[in-house]
Amino acid sequence: MTTIPVLDGREIPPETRLQEIMARLAALGPGESLVLVAPHDPNKLLRMLLSQLPGRLMWGPLAKGPNAWRWQFVGREPAPRTVCDYLIWDHRRMEEILADGLSMAQAGNWDEAQQRCAEHGIALQHHAFIEDAILFPAYDKATGNLPDGPTALMMEEHHEVRAGIERIQRAAKARDLxxxxxxxxxxxxxxxxxxxxxxxxxxxxIDETIPQPNLTQLVENMLLA
Ligand SMILES: [Fe+2]
Ligand SMILES: [Fe+2]
Structure with missing residues (x-):
């Protein structure tokens, strides 16, 4: 079971909220994680993190409203960004969420299992979206839009992945182990x-084809999606 510390921003007074959240995130060492709960879309915070703590953090969503936005953050060494670094971390993150969901269901904790399965769905939908809408078009552009290139197959497989998410959520909702x-x-x-x-x-x-600093910019575009 993965236990990540949670910072609930809704419990911090609005006048000091942003500074407190920035301080907690700035204190994350490489590999250390934190889940932030926010009362609204944290896009402004994410932009500030890119400008004030460049290269120091990666993140991905767990919930996108309507009452709470939950984002998972991890600290990293402040090196130039790469696609491998960001998206392989996100793959492992999603696998851990899914494994947690299954353990909870097997233990009979269905409320928590449903939440973890829902978080996995949000994380994976977001992941497939940033690959389809940002990453693959950038690579296709850099390589001259080869017909039948590798990105077309990956996008096709995302349809199968999305169908899999829906089946998992239906099973969790029905509490059918x-x-x-x-x-x-x-x-x-x-x-x-x-x-x-x-x-x-x-x-x-992709990491070999797209030179720095464009590669860092590409990863930052995905982080802000
Ligand atoms: Fe991926
Ligand atoms: Fe993918």
């Missing part, structure tokens, strides 16, 4: 192969 285990096995099989292709071939190719 056998169906949840089957749905998870099916998604893990598709995602493991998909992620391996990205991690071993596509992401390293």
């Amino acid at each position: 056998a169906e949840l285990e089957d749905a998870l096995d099916a998604l893990v099989a598709v995602a493991a192969e998909h992620h391996a292709k990205e991690e071993e071939i596509l992401f390293p190719a």
Whole structure:
């Protein structure tokens, strides 16, 4: 089970909220994580983090409203950003969320299992979106938009991944453990192969093709999506 410290920004007075959150995030060492709960979309905070703590953090969503926005942050060494660094971290993060959801369901903690499965759905939908809308078009542009290039296949596989998310959430909602285990096995099989292709071939190719500082800019565009 993964236990990450939580900072609930809704409990901090508005006049000191931003400074307190910035201080907690600035204190994260490489590999240290924190979940922030915010009463609104944290996009302004994310922009500030990129300008005031350049290269020091990565993040991804767990919930996007309507009452609470939850974002997971991790500290990193302040080196130039790469696609491998960011998106492989996000792959591992999603796998951990899903494993947690399954453990909770197996223990009979269905409320928590449903929340973890919902968080996994948000994280994976967001991940597929930033690849489809930002990463793959940038790579296609850099390589001259090769017809039948590797990004077309990856986008096709995202459809299968999205169908897998819906099946998992239906099973969690119905509190059907056998169906949840089957749905998870099916998604893990598709995602493991998909992620391996990205991690071993596509992401390293993108990191080699797009020079710095454009590569850092590309990753920052995904972080702000
Ligand atoms: Fe993908
Ligand atoms: Fe990916």
